[in-house]
Amino acid sequence: MRRAAAWGRSSRRRVLRAREGLRMTRLDLLLAFILVACxxxxxxxxxxxRTYFVEFEQLKKEARVLDEQWGQLQLEQSTWANPARIDSVARSRLGLVAPGAERVRIETLGGLP
Structure with missing residues (x-):
């Protein structure tokens, strides 16, 4: 009887150890899966x-090109808007002339100087 009781206890221990081993194996598998996912x-x-960095560098390059174009356009606009140039083009291409002094009249409001 002692042997049977001892065998029963040892078999229970083996089953418990096997279950613990199975639990550890499951835990190991779960941790391995989490590690792979991370x-x-x-x-x-x-x-x-890396993809965002490459795109960022391309956008910076494009911004530099656009800034250069903006500077050129501002220079061109200031050239076209020069009053002396406008006067020259008006006289040469359109034949415009300034009115004479007899054709200019300056008026003031009633009580204001």
């Missing part, structure tokens, strides 16, 4: 960061 997330984040 590693994939890190790889994806690094790839996305």
């Amino acid at each position: 590693a994939l997330a890190v790889v994806q984040a690094q790839h996305r960061a």
